[in-house]
Amino acid sequence: MITQSKQQKMEITRKWEKHVAVFAFPFASHPSSQLKLARRLASAAPTVVFSFFNFTKSNRVLFAEPGWDNILPYDVSDGVPKDHVFEGKPQEDMNFYLAVAEEESRRGVRVAEKDIGLKVSCLVVHAFFWFAADMAEEMKIPWVAYWSAGACSLSAHFYTDLIRQKSAQLIGSGEPNEEIVDFIPGLKGVRLGDLPSGIVLGNLESLFAVTLQKMARNLARATAVPINSFQELDPDLTKSLSSKLHNFLNIGPSNLISKEKTPQKVVDEYSCISWLDHQKPSSVAYICFGSVFTLPPHELVELANALEETKTPFLWSINKDSTKHFPNGFLERITANGTGKVVPWAPQVQVLNHVAIGVFVTHGGWNSVSESIGSGVPMICRPILGDQHINSWMVERVWGIGSRIEGGNFTKRATRCAFEQVFSVSKNRNKRLEALKDVAHKAVAPNGSSDHNFKTLVEVVTGVTQHPTT
Structure with missing residues (x-):
């Protein structure tokens, strides 16, 4: 003591x-x-x-x-x-x-x-x-x-x-x-x-x-x-x-x-914000599954392949140990063509509030869900344990501000479909997002x-x- x-x-x-x-x-x-x-x-x-x-x-x-x-x-x-x-x-x-x-x-x-x-x-x-x-x-x-x-x-x-x-x-x-x-x-x-x-x-x-x-x-x-x-x-x-x-x-x-x-002063040691400054509005997928949880290696491969295939710009916050499971040459290719950025840590709240972010790919933890709501960003959820499943249910079925990955796991097909759905114009979803964001800030x-x-x-x-x- x-x-x-x-x-x-x-x-x-x-x-x-x-x-x-x-x-x-x-x-x-x-x-x-x-x-x-x-x-x-x-x-x-x-x-x-x-x-x-x-x-x-x-x-x-x-x-x-x-x-x-x-x-x-x-x-x-x-x-x-x-x-x-x-x-x-x-x-x-x-x-x-x-x-x-x-x-x-x-x-x-x-x-x-x-x-x-x-x-x-x-x-x-x-x-x-x-x-x-x-x-x-x-x-x-x-x-x-x-x-x-x-x-x-x-x-x-x-x-x-x-x-x-x-x-x-x-x-x-x-x-x-x-x-x-x-x-x-x-x-x-x-x-x-x-x-x-x-x-x-x-x-x-x-x-x-x-x-x-x-x-x-x-x-x-x-x-x-x-x-x-x-x-x-x-x-x-x-x-x-x-x-x-x-x-x-x-x-x-x-x-x-x-x-x-x-x-706290915003720390951005990996220059996430400056990278986002060069991206188009609402075009980037921000990917983060928290500091505790990691995806199975085969799902990391499927998600990475879907990002490359769809040419979706992305910022991925992931611990360095997990990057060894990426497809061969993935990091080199996305660095060379500038379509993605992989970092071990990102200032999440500031990232989510950046105009370039179009979707948050998340495990559905409560902090991440509430931060996404406060930023007005739709979600693609892949729950792992705890309250993440019911949070993801609410995101998709009750609040209507995102979706869960089809089948519960990342596959190239399911991920491609999720990106197509979230990046398509949805006036009703956007209205719900803006309404919840506004009410959250007023609260x-x-x-x-x-x-x-x-x-x-x-x-x-x-x-x-x-x-x-x-």
């Missing part, structure tokens, strides 16, 4: 009036998403100190440069036994952590309270940490359960028991993946195969699946449930979840929030729905009523 000096404790006691504990789910992009929330809260409540709990390695990256002096990083154990050799089992590292998460959270609170000299007055945790309901009840303080994704995936998890009960007979049929169901409140129709794994399909006994089920059963005990979306995107889901949860608050999309204390603007909801969240976290500004 990171601790503070005795002198710092004295300064803390004099300076800060309340102490809020923030627990990140320390995998993938969750810590950075939750730190963004902590920064927003810290800016809105400068007399409150926030202790931020996360893995050591992640904290070193997130807190590498000085920032908010009322956010203090604390390290938690990953639960991995000393000298353990990983065997490549699914969710192996996550299972180790989940086994110790509650114990580590309770220990972390005790350490931070001693260091800072203030009792914790509120728990702001990732919604996965269902045990925080018991902790908050014992401590007689509010529990804020943060969902870093959209309302569609939260709704699917929240109604896990209902879905399992209603779909029991369907699961025994030949093709349960293809069944369209209408019994999930707020979701007019969704394919069972697009629900996150662990709800009705996949390993329902895994530690992660059990954790999510316990989350669903305890979420109604939370004082507030903020999510990284805007209520106008999913009005039916918002209405449904609001009737079941206390203070169900859409406070995003976080990528459109520009109120952080010291906005986070002063007095917008997300701005209003965030003020409510600040009241819950600080216990102080915010006075409206004039």
Whole structure:
């Protein structure tokens, strides 16, 4: 654990009036998403100190440069036994952590309270940490359960028991993946195969699946449930979840929030923006499957071949190790003819907002989907796991602002068809994109729905009523 000096404790006691504990789910992009929330809260409540709990390695990256002096990083154990050799089992590292998460959270609170000299007055945790309901009840303080994704995936998890009960007979049929169901409140129709794994399909006994089920059963005990979306995107889901949860608050999309204390300077070390400056408007396919997920090698080959065959200009952000699977001579050819650019990293938000971008080829992760909506860019989705399948379903079937790759995998034919479809003029799709983009920006603007909801969240976290500004 990171601790503070005795002198710092004295300064803390004099300076800060309340102490809020923030627990990140320390995998993938969750810590950075939750730190963004902590920064927003810290800016809105400068007399409150926030202790931020996360893995050591992640904290070193997130807190590498000085920032908010009322956010203090604390390290938690990953639960991995000393000298353990990983065997490549699914969710192996996550299972180790989940086994110790509650114990580590309770220990972390005790350490931070001693260091800072203030009792914790509120728990702001990732919604996965269902045990925080018991902790908050014992401590007689509010529990804020943060969902870093959209309302569609939260709704699917929240109604896990209902879905399992209603779909029991369907699961025994030949093709349960293809069944369209209408019994999930707020979701007019969704394919069972697009629900996150662990709800009705996949390993329902895994530690992660059990954790999510316990989350669903305890979420109604939370004082507030903020999510990284805007209520106008999913009005039916918002209405449904609001009737079941206390203070169900859409406070995003976080990528459109520009109120952080010291906005990060845009880094473009691979000259993506200058390359895009030389491309025609709405002509380029931006391709990125996140920093965690990689496509199977044969799909990389099919996608690359389709790009060459269709002569589609593209900017592809992909880790260097995966480029070895490209077709022979691919990188040399696209560099020579100038049709494409392959980089290990790109400033995604700035790229998506560039006039040259005509489509975003994505895995359908929530951050990518919300960034695409905020930029008004249509999507071609190839979901891999987690909430990506239901997000992609919403993109194609509910919001009508993109499509999923036919057959679920990249083939040269399916990719060619997807490009032809998305680059054809679609007035209805473009109208929907512009409308959602406009509403998203209005939601986070002063007095917008997300701005209003965030003020409510600040009241819950600080216990102080915010006075409206004039």
